[in-house]
Amino acid sequence: MSTPQQLYAWLFMLLSAALFHFSNGGVAGIGTASSYGPPYLPTACYGNDQSQFPSDGLFAAAGEGIWDNGAACGTHYRVRCLSSRESQACIAGGKVVTVKIVDNARTSVSRPSAPSTIALSKTAFTAIANSSAGSLNIEFERV
Numbered sequence: 001m002s003t004p005q006q007l008y009a010w011l012f013m014l015l016s017a018a019l020f021h022f023s024n025g026g027v028a029g030i031g032t033a034s035s036y037g038p039p040y041l042p043t044a045c046y047g048n049d050q051s052q053f054p055s056d057g058l059f060a061a062a063g064e065g066i067w068d069n070g071a072a073c074g075t076h077y078r079v080r081c082l083s084s085r086e087s088q089a090c091i092a093g094g095k096v097v098t099v100k101i102v103d104n105a106r107t108s109v110s111r112p113s114a115p116s117t118i119a120l121s122k123t124a125f126t127a128i129a130n131s132s133a134g135s136l137n138i139e140f141e142r143v
């Protein structure tokens with residue numbers, strides 16, 4: 001038998017987990033990153049508009065969980081390289097890159113290197129990992 005205190009603690013944990021899950025759906029978590037393109041145009045968010053791309057080249061196509069029927073367009077995500085199947089693909093220390101969502105990974109003109117949570121532009125991908133890696137395990141967060 002558990003004490004009422006244990007029961008409350010358990011209920012609290014369950015509630016917290018549920019709240020965390022719902023408030024972070026598609027917005028933060030652990031996932032995978034691939035790379036894609038060029039060509040990058042046209043995109044599902046902004047068509048052929050050249051000005052959609054940040055001048056630093058740090059942009060991405062959203063995978064299923066992030067895309068949210070296009071609501072992800074123009075939002076920014078911070079992506080940290082955690083590990084990969086290829087050994088040592090992450091730049092030492094686990095670099096972070098912040099990208100702007102401009103496309104849907106499922107329909108992008110250039111196909112991503114692997115199905116993933118987020119497909120990073122070549123520039124964004126190489127900012128955090130060895131460009132010859134196909135897929136990275138990442139931590140991501142909307143900013």
Ligand SMILES: *[C@@H]1O[C@H](CO)[C@@H](O)[C@H](O)[C@H]1NC(C)=O
Pocket residue numbers: 086130131132133
């Ligand atoms: C990137 O990965 C390739 C293939 O695994 C490897 O040959 C190369 O040395 C790596 N480059 C760097 C800079 O680590």
